[in-house]
Amino acid sequence: xxxxxxxxxxxxxxxxxxxxxxxxxxxxxxxxxxxxxxxxxxxxxxxxxxxxxxxxxxxxxxxxxxxxxxxxxxxxxxxxxxxxxxxxxxxxxxxxxxxxxxxxxxxxxxxxxxxxxxxxxxxxxxxxxxxxxxxxxxxxxxxxxxxxxxxxxxxxxxxxxxxxxxxxxxxxxxxxxxxxxxxxxxxxxxxxxxxxxxxxxxxxxxxxxxxxxxxxxxxxxxxxxxxxxxxxxxxxxxxxxxxxxxxxxxxxxxxxxxxxxxxxxxxxxxxxxxxxxxxxxxxxxxxxxxxxxxxxxxxxxxxxxxxxxxxxxxxxxxxxxxxxxxxxxxxxxxxxxxxxxxxxxxxxxxxxxxxxxxxxxxxxxxxxxxxxxxxxxxxxxxxxxxxxxxxxxxxxxxxxxxxxxxxxxxxxxxxxxxxxxxxxxxxxxxxxxxxxxxxxxxx
Amino acid sequence: xxxxxxxxxxxxxxxxxxxxxxxxxxxxxxxxxxxxxxxxxxxxxxxxxxxxxxxxxxxxxxxxxxxxxxxxxxxxxxxxxxxxxxxxxxxxxxxxxxxxxxxxxxxxxxxxxxxxxxxxxxxxxxxxxxxxxxxxxxxxxxxxxxxxxxxxxxxxxxxxxxxxxxxxxxxxxxxxxxxxxxxxxxxxxxxxxxxxxxxxxxxxxxxxxxxxxxxxxxxxxxxxxxxxxxxxxxxxxxxxxxxxxxxxxxxxxxxxxxxxxxxxxxxxxxxxxxxxxxxxxxxxxxxxxxxxxxxxxxxxxxxxxxxxxxxxxxxxxxxxxxxxxxxxxxxxxxxxxxxxxxx
Ligand code: HDD
Ligand code: HEM
Ligand code: HEM
Numbered sequence: 179x180x181x182x183x184x185x186x187x188x189x190x191x192x193x194x195x196x197x198x199x200x201x202x203x204x205x206x207x208x209x210x211x212x213x214x215x216x217x218x219x220x221x222x223x224x225x226x227x228x229x230x231x232x233x234x235x236x237x238x239x240x241x242x243x244x245x246x247x248x249x250x251x252x253x254x255x256x257x258x259x260x261x262x263x264x265x266x267x268x269x270x271x272x273x274x275x276x277x278x279x280x281x282x283x284x285x286x287x288x289x290x291x292x293x294x295x296x297x298x299x300x301x302x303x304x305x306x307x308x309x310x311x312x313x314x315x316x317x318x319x320x321x322x323x324x325x326x327x328x329x330x331x332x333x334x335x336x337x338x339x340x341x342x343x344x345x346x347x348x349x350x351x352x353x354x355x356x357x358x359x360x361x362x363x364x365x366x367x368x369x370x371x372x373x374x375x376x377x378x379x380x381x382x383x384x385x386x387x388x389x390x391x392x393x394x395x396x397x398x399x400x401x402x403x404x405x406x407x408x409x410x411x412x413x414x415x416x417x418x419x420x421x422x423x424x425x426x427x428x429x430x431x432x433x434x435x436x437x438x439x440x441x442x443x444x445x446x447x448x449x450x451x452x453x454x455x456x457x458x459x460x461x462x463x464x465x466x467x468x469x470x471x472x473x474x475x476x477x478x479x480x481x482x483x484x485x486x487x488x489x490x491x492x493x494x495x496x497x498x499x500x501x502x503x504x505x506x507x508x509x510x511x512x513x514x515x516x517x518x519x520x521x522x523x524x525x526x527x528x529x530x531x532x533x534x535x536x537x538x539x540x541x542x543x544x545x546x547x548x549x550x551x552x553x554x555x556x557x558x559x560x561x562x563x564x565x566x567x568x569x570x571x572x573x574x575x576x577x578x579x580x581x582x583x584x585x586x587x588x589x590x591x592x593x594x595x596x597x598x599x600x601x602x603x604x605x606x607x608x609x610x611x612x613x614x615x616x617x618x619x620x621x
Numbered sequence: 622x623x624x625x626x627x628x629x630x631x632x633x634x635x636x637x638x639x640x641x642x643x644x645x646x647x648x649x650x651x652x653x654x655x656x657x658x659x660x661x662x663x664x665x666x667x668x669x670x671x672x673x674x675x676x677x678x679x680x681x682x683x684x685x686x687x688x689x690x691x692x693x694x695x696x697x698x699x700x701x702x703x704x705x706x707x708x709x710x711x712x713x714x715x716x717x718x719x720x721x722x723x724x725x726x727x728x729x730x731x732x733x734x735x736x737x738x739x740x741x742x743x744x745x746x747x748x749x750x751x752x753x754x755x756x757x758x759x760x761x762x763x764x765x766x767x768x769x770x771x772x773x774x775x776x777x778x779x780x781x782x783x784x785x786x787x788x789x790x791x792x793x794x795x796x797x798x799x800x801x802x803x804x805x806x807x808x809x810x811x812x813x814x815x816x817x818x819x820x821x822x823x824x825x826x827x828x829x830x831x832x833x834x835x836x837x838x839x840x841x842x843x844x845x846x847x848x849x850x851x852x853x854x855x856x857x858x859x860x861x862x863x864x865x866x867x868x869x870x871x872x873x874x875x876x877x878x879x880x881x882x883x884x885x886x887x888x889x890x891x892x893x894x895x896x897x898x899x900x901x902x903x904x905x906x907x908x909x910x911x912x913x914x915x916x917x918x919x920x921x922x923x924x925x926x927x928x929x930x931x932x933x934x935x936x937x938x939x940x941x942x943x944x945x946x947x948x949x950x951x952x953x954x955x956x957x958x959x960x961x962x963x964x
Contacts, residue, residue, distance in 0.1 A: 241724030244677055247715045251687050252713055255702035262691050263699035267922030270692020275928055277685045278937035284677035285944045289951060311814050343923045468758040574774075575706050575781060588714055592721060599725060 181578040185257040188582040191553065192250055194547055195589050199243030201546060203283075204317050204362070205369030205400060206236040207310035210290075212396050214306060218299055224388045230294075230398075232370060235603050237291055242596055244284070249585075259580075261561050262572035264340060268333055269323045271345040276319035281403065283312040314362060321361045325353035329422045353423050356415040357553075363404045363411055364410055364549065367508060368542025370401015375539020376604060378525075378532040392525045398515050398525065398535075405512035408505050413468060419556075420469035423563060424478035426556035430493040431465050432458065436605075440465040440477035445499055448491035453481070455495075462564050464501045489558040495546035497555070504545035511538050625921035628693045629910065631934060632686055633903045635898055639682035641804065643849060643893075644797075646672050646679055648805025649811060650719065650747020651798070655742060663818050665740065668805075669726070671812045674952040676723065678945065694931055697910040697920040704769045704784045705760055708753045715750030718742055755797025759790030762902055763844075764912040788843040796836035800895050803829040807875070807891040810884045823879055826887065830876050837898075841876065861905070868897040948955075 217225035217560035251273075255262050260533060282569045293302055293477075306546035323521070325421040326332070329584045330347030420427045430449040432455045433440055442465045446458020466475040511534050518525060525531060561568040644847035649668040691698040701710060721744035726736050760766050765784040772779035784790075806826035810819050896951040908916045921927060 206863075238724050240677070241720050244680065245720035246682070248684055248716055248720075249713050251684055252702070254710055255691060255698050256706055256709060259699040259703050261694045262702075266691040266695025266698060267693075267926045268920070270688065270695070270926065270928055271933070273688045274933050275937075276690050277681070277688045278933070278941065280684060281678065281681050281937070281941050282944060284681050285678055285948045288674040288948055293951055341923075343925055345926050345929050414749075573703060573706065575703060576777065581710055584710070584714070588717060592717070595721070595725060 181576060182572045184578040185572045186568065186583040188578070188585055189253060189257055191582075191586060191589060192246065192253055193538055193550065195593070196243065196246040196390075197546060197550065199239050199246060200246040200317060200545060201365040201543075202236065202239045202312040202369055203243045204310075204365040206232060206239070206373075206402055207306055207313055208366070209373065209396050211303065211306040211310055212399065213392070214303055216392075216396075218303065222388075228389060228393055228487065231603070232393075233291055235600060237287075238596065240287060240600055242592060244280075246592075247280075257573055258561065258571045259573055261566060262409040264566055264571075265326075265562065266339060268343050268348045272319040272322040272349055276316045277425055277545075279312045279316040279319060283309055283316065300527040305465070305500070308392065314365075317362060317365060318358050320364075321358050322349050322351075322354050324553070326351045327496060327562050328357075328426075328557055329418075330565050335565065338474050345356065353418055355416040356411070360408070360411045360415045360549075363408050364546050366400050367406035367408050367512075367544055368401075369541045370397050370399075370404065371508060371511075371535070371538045372540070373397035374401055375536050378535040379539070380604070381526050382529070382532050382536065386526065391524070394525055394535075402512040402515040405505075405542075406516070409502075409509050412502070412505060416469055420477065423556070425480070426489065426494070426552075427469060428478060428480045428483065429489045429491050429556050430552055431477075432491065432495040433465065433477060433505045434481060436479040436482050438466065438474055438476045439463050440469075440475075440479075442468065443495075445496070448495050450488065450491050471554045487559060489556050494552055494556045497551040501545045501548040501552065504541040504548075508538055508541055508545075511535060624924060624927040625693070625920065626908075628921075628930060629917045630903075632689045632693070633687040633899065635682050635689060637899050639686060640797075640800070640899060641892055642675070642679035643682055644751065644801040645804045645808050646676050646796075646893065647747045647751045648741055648803070648829075649718075649809070650744050651802045652805055652809070652822070654744030654748060655825075658821070660818055660821055663815070664821060667809060667813055667818060667822075668889060669723075671724070671809060675948065676720075676855075678948060680720070689930070693922050694910050694917070694920040695922055697915055700911050701757075701761060701766055704766050704781055707781060708757050708760070708785050712750050712753040712757065713744045715753065719746035719750060722746060723950050748909035749800045751798040752794040755794035756785050756790045758797070758902070759840075760785040760787075760795025761911060762793070762906055763787070763789050765790070767909075767911045767913050767915055787839065792836065792840040792843045796833065796840050798914050799829055799832040799836045800898070801843060803833050804891055804895060807879070807884075807888050810879075811888055817882075823882065823884075826891075827876060827879050830870055830872070830879065830891075833894075834872065864897070864901055868894060868901065871897060871956070 184396040210229050210583075213225050213229040213232065217223070217229060289297060289305040290309055291303065293305065297305070326348050329352040330348075331351045332344040332346070334342045374394055377393040377397065381390050381394065416427070418429070429448075431440075432443045432446065434448075434453045434455070439462060441460040441462045443455050443458035443460050446455040448455045463473040463478055467473050467476065469477055480491075514534065515525075515530060518528065518531060525535075557563055559567050559569065561571045650674050653668050653961035656662075656668075661899075668931050687698075719742075722739045726743060761783075765787065769780055769784050772783075774780075803826060806829055808824045809822040810826060813819050813822075871890050871894045875887050875894055878884070878887035878890055906912050908918070910917050910920045
C-alpha cells in the first residue's frame with residue numbers, strides 16, 4: 179500500500195468512526211431532554227428512568243466521540259500538512275467556532291450527567307437543551323469546512339498560494355447550505371431510527387414494558403420527521419452538486435456522456451474502460467429532471483472530464499444508490515409513522531410496523547457512511563476541488579501504512595468494546611410492564 | 622501589540638489551562654496507578670469522583686490550542702506535525718485509550734474484573750500521554766524541529782526521530798509528568814474531608830513536588846548542550862534570573878504549605894508554579910513559534926483571519942466564562958455532597 183493510499187484510508191476510517199458518535203452526540207441529547215421534560219410534566223417515573231438510561235449510554239458514546247474527534251484535529255496535520263498550511267487560515271474559522279461549541283457541550287454535559295441532584299429542575303433541563311443545541315452547532319460548523327473543500331471560495335490563487343483571504347465567504351461556500359441541512363437531518367433521522375429500532379425489537383421479543391413504548395414514541399418523534407424531509411434536502415444537495423461539481427454528479431449517476439434528457443441509472447456496474455454501465459436500470463429523463471428540474475436540461479457527463487480526474491466510479495455510484503435506497507425506505511416508514519400517529523394508534527400494537535422499524539434501525543447509519551463516501555470519494559483526485567490534489571497534500575513521511583495499521587487496531591478494539599458495553603446496557607433494560615427502579619435509587 | 626502576538630499569547634493561555642486542568646486529570650490517572658495501602662480503593666474512587674464531571678470540558682482546552690495553532694499559525698502547525706509525527710501519534714493513542722477507558726470504567730457496569738482492567742488501561746495511558754506531550758513541547762523549544770529542514774530528505778532518523786528522541790525533550794516529558802502528578806495530588810487534598818485519605822495525597826503531593834524539582838534540574842542540565850536558545854532564555858537574559866528565582870520561591874512555598882497542611886495555599890502555589898514554568902518557556906522562545914527561525918509574525922495567517930478569530934474568542938469567552946464558572950461552582954464548590962449520583 180502506498181503512503182498516499184494509507185493516509186486516505188486512515189482519514190476515511192477515522193471519519194467513518196467519528197461520524198457515528200458525532201451523530202449520536204447531536205441527536206441523543208434531544209431525546210434525553212424530551213424524556214426528562216415529560217417526566218417533569220407528567221410525574222411518570224418511567225420517563226425519568228428512560229432519561230437516565232439514555233444518558234448513561236450517551237455518556238459512553240460521547241467519550242468516544244470526544245477522543246476520536248481529538249484524533250481528527252491532529253490527523254488533519256499529521257496526514258495532510260500541505261493541505262492545512264494552505265487551508266488553515268481560510269477554514270480555520272469554522273473549526274475555531276466548533277471549538278467553542280465543544281466547550282459549551284462538554285460543560286453542560288458534565289452538569290447534565292452528574293448534576294441530577296445538585297442543580298434545580300429547570301437548570302438541569304436547560305443543561306440538556308444546551309448540550310443538544312451545541313451538539314447540532316458543532317456539526318454545522320465542521321460541515322461548513324467540508325463544504326468549502328467541495329466548493330472552495332473566499333481566496334484568490336496567486337502562484338499556487340492563497341491570497342486575499344476572506345474566511346467568512348469561505349464559510350458560506352456554495353455547498354454549505356445543502357450539506358449542513360442534509361447532514362443535520364441525517365443525524366436526527368439515523369439516531370432516531372436506530373433507537374426506535376432497538377426498542378421495537380425488544381417489544382417484538384416480548385418486553386412490553388411502558389419503558390419501551392415510551393422510548394419508541396420519543397425516538398420516532400425525533401427520527402420520523404427528519405426521515406421524511408431527507409429526500410427533499412437530498413434533492414437540493416444533488417442540484418447543488420450538479421451545478422458546482424459536475425464530475426461528482428456524473429460519477430454518482432454513472433453518466434458517461436454529456437447529454438440532454440439524461441437518464442438515472444439504478445444500480446449496475448460502471449465500467450470506466452468501456453465507458454458504459456453494465457446491468458443498470460435506466461430511467462429516461464430522470465437525471466435532467468432531478469438535477470435541473472427540467473427534462474430537457476443538458477447534464478455534464480464524464481466525457482467532459484479529463485480521464486485523470488475521474489473519481490472511483492463503482493464506489494461513488496453504488497454508494498449513492500445505497501444511500502438513496504435507505505433514504506427512500508426510511509421516508510416511507512416515516513410517513514407510515516405519521517399516519518399511525520394521526521389515527522392515534524399505539525405503535526406497539528402493529529407487528530408489521532414494528533418489524534419495519536427494526537429493519538430501518540441500521541439504515542440511517544448506512545446512509546450516512548455511504549453518503550460521505552459519495553461526497554469524499556466523489557471529490558477525488560482533489561482534496562480542495564479544482565485547487566489542490568490529494569496526492570500533493572499528503573505528508574512526506576514514509577511508513578504511513580504502519581501507522582495506519584496501528585490506528586486500525588485501536589479503532590477495531592474500541593468498536594468491539596463500545597458494542598459490548600452498549601449491548602449490556604440494552605440487555606439490562608426493563609423486562610415487564612411497570613418494572614423500573616425508583617428514581618432515588620438511581621438508574 | 623500585534624494581533625498575531627495576542628493570539629500567540631492566547632494559545633499559551635489555552636495550553637496553560639490544559640496543563641492545569643487536563644494535566645491534573647492525567648495526574649489523577651498516575652495516582653490511580655500508584656494507589657497503595659489500606660485506602661487504595663478510596664484513593665481510586667476519589668480520583669474518579671474528582672475527574673468525572675469536568676474531564677470532557679478540561680480536555681477541550683487541548684483542542685482549542687491545536688485549532689488556534691492551525692488557524693492562526695498554519696505554517697507553524699505544518700512544520701511541527703511532520704517531524705513530530707511519531708510522538709504525536711503515540712500521544713493520540715494515549716488520549717483515545719485514556720478517555721474511553723475512563724468512560725468505560727465509569728459507565729460500563731458493575732464493579733468487577735472488567736472495570737479493574739479498564740482502570741489499568743486508564744492509568745497506563747495517563748502515564749504515557751503526558752510524557753509524550755512534554756516531549757513534543759520540549760522538541761519544539763529545543764529548536765530541533767525548526768532545524769530539521771537541514772537534514773537530508775532520505776534520512777529517516779534525522780528527520781523523524783532525532784528532533785524528539787533526545788535528552789532535552791525527553792527530560793521535559795518527565796518534568797511534565799511530574800508536574801501533572803504534583804498538581805493532581807495537591808488538588809486532591811482539597812477534594813475530600815476524610816483526614817487519612819487527605820493525608821495520603823498530602824504525602825504524594827510532597828513526593829511529586831520534590832520530583833518536579835529534580836526533573837527541572839535534569840532538564841536544565843540537558844538544555845546545556847541541546848537547546849542553547851532555551852538555556853539562554855532560561856538563564857542568560859536580564860529578566861531570567863528574577864523569574865527563575867520567583868518560580869523557585871513559589872515552589873518552595875507550595876512544599877512548605879503542604880508540610881504545614883495549608884492545603885488551599887498549596888493549591889494556589891502549585892498552580893502558580895506550573896504556570897510560571899510554562900510562561901517562562903513561552904517567553905524564552907519569543908518571538909519564535911518554531912525556533913530557531915520561524916517567528917510569530919512570519920507564521921501568522923492573514924490579518925483578516927486573525928481579527929476574526931480574536932472576535933470569535935471574545936464572543937466565545939462571553940458564553941464560556943460564565944458556563945465554566947457555573948460548572949466548577951456546581952462540582953468543585955464548598956458544598957460537596959456525594960457525587961456520582963447517576964450511577
Ligand atoms: C440518514 C442519512 C441520509 C439519507 C436518508 C440520505 N442521505 Fe444523502 N447524504 C447523507 C446522508 C443521508 C450524508 C452522509 O449526511 C451526506 C454526506 C455529505 C453530506 O452533506 O451529507 C449525504 C450526501 C448526499 C449528496 C452529496 C452532497 C455532496 O457531495 O456535497 C447527495 C446528492 C445526497 N446526499 C442525496 C440524497 C438523496 C437524493 C437522498 C434520498 C433519499 C438521500 N441523500 C438520503
Ligand atoms: C466535515 C468534515 C470533514 C472534513 C473536513 C473532511 C476532510 C477530509 C480530508 C482532508 C480528507 C483527505 C483528502 C481526501 O482524500 O480527499 C478526507 C478524506 C475522506 N473522508 Fe472526509 N472529511 C469530513 C467528513 C467526512 C466524514 C464524516 C466521512 C465519513 C464517512 C468522510 C469520509 C472520507 C473518506 C471516505 C475519505 C477518503 C477519500 C479518498 O481516499 O478518496 N469525511 N476527508
Ligand atoms: C475533519 C473533521 C472533524 C474534526 C477535526 C472533528 C473534531 C472533533 C473534536 C475535536 C471533537 C471533540 C469535542 C469534545 O471534546 O467534546 C468532536 C466531537 C464532535 N464532532 Fe467532530 N470532527 C470532525 C468531523 C465531524 C463531522 C463530519 C461531524 C458531523 C456532523 C462532527 C460533529 C461532531 C459532534 C456533534 C461532536 C460532539 C459530540 C461528541 O462528542 O460525540 N464532527 N469532533
